[in-house]
Amino acid sequence: MTHLDDNNIMAEKGRIDWFTVIIYLIFITLGWLNIYAASFDLESRTELFSLSGRAGMQLVWMSTALVLAFILVKIDVAFYETYALVFYLLGIGLLVLTLFVAANVRGSESFLDIGPIRIQPAEFMKFLIALALAKVFNTYGFNLMERKNLLLVSGLILLPLIIVILQKETGTALVYLVFIFVLYREGLPGGILFMGFAAIVYFVLGIKYSEVQWGMFSQGEVMVIILIIIFTAGMVFSYMKRKSVSVFIFLAAGSIFLGAFVLSKFELEIDWGLTALIALSVVVLYLIYLFIRFRKRTYLYILLFTIGSFVFLESVEYAFEEILEPHQKIRIEVLLGMKEDLRGAGYHVHQSKIAIGSGGLLGKGFLSGTQTKLNYIPDQDTDFIFCTIGEEHGFVGSTAVMLLFVIFILRLLYIAERQTSVFGRVYGYGVVSIFMFHLIINVGMVIGIMPVIGIPLPFFSYGGSSLWGFTILLFILLRIDKARKRGNFR
Amino acid sequence: MSKHNLLSNRRYVIAAILVIVSLVYVVQLFNxxxxxxxxxxxxxxNAQFRRTLNPARGAIYDRNGRLLVFNQPTYDVMMVTREVARQPFDTLDFINTLNISKERxxxxxxxxxxxxxxPGFTSFTPQVFMQRLSxxxxxxxxxxxxxxxxxxTQLRSERQYNYPxxxxxxxxxxxxxRNQMERDPYYALGDFAGRTGIERSxxxxxxxxxxxxxxLRDAHGRIQGSFRDGAEDRAPVSGKDLTLSIDIDLQAYGELLMSNKVGAVVMIEPKTGEILAMVSAPTYDPSLLTGRDxxxxxxxxxxxPFLPLNNRAVGxxxxxxxxxKVPLAAAFLGDGVITAETxxxxxxxxxxxxxxxxxxxxxxxxxxQLSTAVSCNSFLCFALSNMLRDRSRFPSSTEGYDKLREYLLELGFGRRLGVDLPSENPGFIPPSSFYVERHGLGWHPHNIISIALGQGEITISPLQGANAAAMVANRGYFYIPHVVREIRGGTLDRSYTTRQTSRVESQHFELLARGMADAVTIGTATGINLSYLGITVAGKTGTAENHRGDSHSLFMGFAPVEDPQVAIFVIVENATFGARNAVPVxxxxxxxxxxxxxxxxxKWLEEQLINRVILPPIYLRGLPAEERNLNLWTQIPRQR
Structure with a gap:
């Protein structure tokens, strides 16, 4: 009895994190005003509250989202934890159902019509995956690095991902990949995260500089090979703590390049591609020698990384040239600045850059943006809503929104980290990762740094599913946070 | 515990990724x-579309306020191809309604x-499909x-004419x-501008x-409203209306008389320089040069071949x-080489x-006076010869001729008068160098004696002839002839209201006026004697030999003699004696x-004159044989 009372008192003492709630309210209000601005029709001058306009509809979504948030906060935490996997399976079921009965909305088959309401189950799947992961990690004695667990966790993430790709909603599917950050926080080796990073760098460099040929390899390939050597040396240094070995790798590779450089001064035709390959081979042979000499498996892993990197590079080149469809190729080429295609693949981003760039320091003022009002930017009130902020409120406005997002996500990170239960922490990291991914990809695409992947900017982009999805995601975390056990110094 | 702390520190990696990427984005935003x-x-x-608003072109009235030229609305058929393609469209009905063939x-x-x-085609906006529907x-x-x-449909305006x-x-x-657009940035593609005549000047x-x-234009080229609610728009200013000095009835009558003849009639009100009628024959109906055709x-x-596009009266x-002989005599009197008594x-x-x-x-x-009346050739030959040979004043004929030429230019010959019409011909009073070159430095007045008869190299435009008549009528001054009497809401060029004079004194013109009056009563121009109507006329006939066939028939005069209301000059090409055709006109x-x-x-004269066909065959030179038949070019006189 005492114990129960005690527990109750603790629960009652828990407060909702008002700091986050206030930022949330600011976000949805700003989002609403910007949707009004983006969809403002110059001829009919839609009223802010008119239900026929997008802003009016968003107001409906907002009020229902708030009701939803209130209910979510009232529900007992145990409910989420107990039924996490059931919800997950229901979600998967809904995704599969959608696959069969979906209406085709601009090429995407991810929407489900329920009466007058159209929802996108893929949006809600985000928090269901987060919940499921939290639940699984919360199992007593769970160790991620056990193969069985690794498979289970990967499966939880990849199953919905594949279904969503089948729904032709690649952008949302990519969001699920962000759960790798959760795994990272829960013990996935940093090397894997690093390899993901390395793969992106290889891809960008390899493709972007693939047009100039430096001997047997392209300019990009030579650059990537040098990078592989540097990464290898770095790995030897950080995992083996052997400075001399890394220095030797640098010296060996460096002297090969230096030698080639000196030879080139004697009017000899130098094949830089071959030079790089020789340098890489020397590094690989050296690693093999080290492995045989010291019998340390880490050398073998590093060796695998080095060789794997090279194989990855070559297959990326091949995949890009032979497997990608021409329109996908052009999209990537435009993004990497290799081609200008302002009417076709580059149109969207070009116009969006014009919108943002034309905003200047202080912007054109509320409702005065021409790029967005006149439909120069497709999806101006959904995925490209950030253009409206940039055009009408300038550098000051867009930087302010960026800053608010950074504060918001850092706050969530703080909340996630202060959870006393694994369940709460894992879920919290899921929330952080999802918001981070949306922010980075969405804003990055609008300002021309990231490829065009159609995912919304949380709380700003128009749409009921996305607003509800993010609200649920956020408020379940706040609910869990409210119920956490305090004063338990671990 | 240490393992836990190690993993807990990973939050900093995640936070660092967030902060670094955000910083990169802010830098890109700044950029x-x-x-x-x-x-x-x-x-x-992208967004601003400047649409030109075309002003209405000014209308043109005659001196009595009758509307001559105005703007008629016509319609262009516009098509938005995207809309046409989306709905069922009965093409057959459409082409029948427009009365065009399927091919068209x-x-x-x-x-x-x-x-x-x-170049501006888009499927979203109305595009001109067919122009100028009636x-x-x-x-x-x-x-x-x-x-x-x-x-x-889109409205546009087109010139229309009440009189042919x-x-x-x-x-x-x-x-x-393109040339016009380069010369004057006011014009844009599709603008209309006057090409000849009053429309041009x-x-x-x-x-x-x-x-x-x-x-404001959206991404599809559709108009979405006005920029800043029209604060920077500018309304078009309509063109000003013109009142001509032309009397359209008189003009039409002159054109009727000149049917099937080649030549010109110019009538000027001497007191103002206003041109009352300016006939250039053959002429054409201005409404031919408007609209679709x-x-x-x-x-x-x-x-x-008879060049109806040329305005012979000025060009x-x-x-x-x-x-x-009249302006020549004026020059001699002004110079003093002859006096009233000579x-x-x-x-x-x-x-x-x-x-x-x-x-x-x-x-x-x-x-x-009387030699003007009888058109004595010898009188002017003597005067010319005496002036140029006056060695007390002129070292050689050249200086004497230069002096004479000065007078003739003052009297309005050999130069453009400055009429408000394009392509005015200055005529030709040869400079002395012309004769020096032809006859040598020591040339003699007898070399150029034919100019005393208004022959030789001298040429004048009909306008200059009428202006000379007006100068005599005014006894010594004229106003630069002009066809526009009033710019409504504007002011006429001051040169048209400034009296032009010469050094020749008024009494000399009085003498010549009397001589011309005598020509009508007792001299060579009796064919124009209208005394039975109570009108005194002063006139001078001319029969100009030329290399294009029969002599040109000319007449220059004014009436009434005492208080001249009108000065006139008539030329009928290759119509022999002045008295034969120019005088009746x-x-x-x-x-x-x-x-x-x-x-x-x-009435009989009128009818006979209207039906008289004097088409100089020389105009047919160079035509294919089957077209070299004057009957082909004869038209039925158009009675209004």
Whole structure:
């Protein structure tokens, strides 16, 4: 009895994190005003509250989202934890159902019509995956690095991902990949995260500089090979703590390049591609020698990384040239600045850059943006809503929104980290990762740094599913946070 | 525990990724928004569409306020191809309504979609499909328009003419060409500008001032409203209306009289310099050069061998013949080489050159007044010869001739008068160098004796002839002849209201006026005697020899003698003696203007003159044989 009372008192003492709630309210209000601005029709001058306009509809979504948030906060935490996997399976079921009965909305088959309401189950799947992961990690004695667990966790993430790709909603599917950050926080080796990073760098460099040929390899390939050597040396240094070995790798590779450089001064035709390959081979042979000499498996892993990197590079080149469809190729080429295609693949981003760039320091003022009002930017009130902020409120406005997002996500990170239960922490990291991914990809695409992947900017982009999805995601975390056990110094 | 802390520290890695990427984004935002000012221009170019608002062109009235030229609305058929393609469209009904063939429909459709010919084509906005529907055709289309989704009409205005007269004088408007656009940035593609006549010389008055409307255009080229609610728009200013000095009835009558003849009639009100009528024969109906058939009609007119497009009244140049004796005598009197009392004897010719040039029989010797009346050749030959040979004043003939030429230029010859019409011909009074070159430094007045008869190299325009008559009528001054009497809401060029004089004194002109009056009563121009109507006429006939066939028939005069209301100059090409054709034309024109009608006694003359065909065969030179038949070019006189 005492114990129960005690527990109750603790629960009652828990407060909702008002700091986050206030930022949330600011976000949805700003989002609403910007949707009004983006969809403002110059001829009919839609009223802010008119239900026929997008802003009016968003107001409906907002009020229902708030009701939803209130209910979510009232529900007992145990409910989420107990039924996490059931919800997950229901979600998967809904995704599969959608696959069969979906209406085709601009090429995407991810929407489900329920009466007058159209929802996108893929949006809600985000928090269901987060919940499921939290639940699984919360199992007593769970160790991620056990193969069985690794498979289970990967499966939880990849199953919905594949279904969503089948729904032709690649952008949302990519969001699920962000759960790798959760795994990272829960013990996935940093090397894997690093390899993901390395793969992106290889891809960008390899493709972007693939047009100039430096001997047997392209300019990009030579650059990537040098990078592989540097990464290898770095790995030897950080995992083996052997400075001399890394220095030797640098010296060996460096002297090969230096030698080639000196030879080139004697009017000899130098094949830089071959030079790089020789340098890489020397590094690989050296690693093999080290492995045989010291019998340390880490050398073998590093060796695998080095060789794997090279194989990855070559297959990326091949995949890009032979497997990608021409329109996908052009999209990537435009993004990497290799081609200008302002009417076709580059149109969207070009116009969006014009919108943002034309905003200047202080912007054109509320409702005065021409790029967005006149439909120069497709999806101006959904995925490209950030253009409206940039055009009408300038550098000051867009930087302010960026800053608010950074504060918001850092706050969530703080909340996630202060959870006393694994369940709460894992879920919290899921929330952080999802918001981070949306922010980075969405804003990055609008300002021309990231490829065009159609995912919304949380709380700003128009749409009921996305607003509800993010609200649920956020408020379940706040609910869990409210119920956490305090004063338990671990 | 340490393992846990190690993993807990991973939050910093995640936070660092977030912060670093966000910083990169803020730098990119700074780069786009603060360091790249060009984006503002791109956005404006995207969004602002400057639509020109065309002003209405000024109308033109005659001196009595009758509307001559105005703007008629016509309609262009516009098509939004996207809308047409989306709904069922009955093409057969459509082409029947427009009364075009299927081939024509396809051709128009292709022209509209061809971006080389129609660079602004988009499927979202109305594009010109067919131009210039008449009001009737427009009505038919409008009735059925509900059946044709995506079809619209657009109003445009076109010149219309109430009278079929004086095509050359009014001129025509046409779409500007590239040259014009380069010369004057006011013009844009598709603008209309006056090409000839009044439309051209008063272009800047008639055209008005364009307005502009700044609209917002969306990504599909659709107009979405006005920019800043029209705060930066500018309304067009309509062109100013013109009142001509032309009396359209008189003009039409003159054109009727000149049917099937080649030549010109110019009538001027001496007291003002206003041109009352300016006939250039043959002429054409100005409404031929407007609307849909402008191109075809222009070609037809240009291929007419009698050159109806030329305004002979200002652009033609003719040897003046004896009509030139009047200004010559004025010059001699002004110079003082002859006085009112000076008499020269004439026995059928100029004695110093062995009776050449010859003269008709008349009493001798005569003074300047009577020799003007009888058109004595010898009198002017003596005067010319004496002036140029006056070694007390001139070291050689050259200096004497230079002096004479000065007088003639003051009297309005050998230079452009400055009439408010384009392509005025200055005529030709040769400079002395011309004769020095031809006859050597020591040339003798006898070398150029033919100019005393208004022959030789001298040419004048009919306008200059009429102006000289006006100067005599005014006894010594004139106003620069002009066809526009008033610019409504504007002011006429001051040069048209400034009296032009010469050094020749008024009494000398009085003498010549009396001589011309005598010519009508007792001399060579009795054919124009209208004393039975109570009108005193002063006149001088001319018969100008030329290398193009028969002599030109000329007449120069004014009436009434005492208080001149009108000065006139008539030239009928290759129509022999002045008295034969030019005089009757002038007789009828004077009656028409001064009395408003033709007396019963002259009806026969009128009819005969109208039906007289004097088409100089020389114009047919160079035509294919089958077209070298004058009957082909004879037209039925157009009675109004």
């Amino acid at each position: 786009l928004q603060v360091l790249s000012p060009q984006f503002r221009g791109y956005a404006d170019r 429909f396809l051709e128009l459709n292709e022209t509209m979609r061809d971006r080389r010919r129609n 009001v009737e055709e427009y009505g038919l289309l409008q009735e059925k328009r509900y059946k044709f989704p995506g079809i619209y 007269n004086m095509g050359q004088l009014l001129g025509y408007v046409q779409e500007v060409d 008063y272009e800047e008055v008639l055209r008005g001032e364009k307005g502009v409307e700044i609209l 402008l191109g075809a009609n222009f070609t037809m007119l240009r291929r007419n 033609g140049f003719y040897p003046p013949g004896s009509t030139f 008499r020269f004897s004439c026995y059928g010719g100029f004695a110093p050159m062995g009776g050449r040039p010859g003269c008709r029989s008349h009493p001798s010797p005569l003074g300047v 002038a007789r009828l024109m004077l009656q028409k203007y001064l009395k408003g009608e033709i007396s019963e006694g002259d």
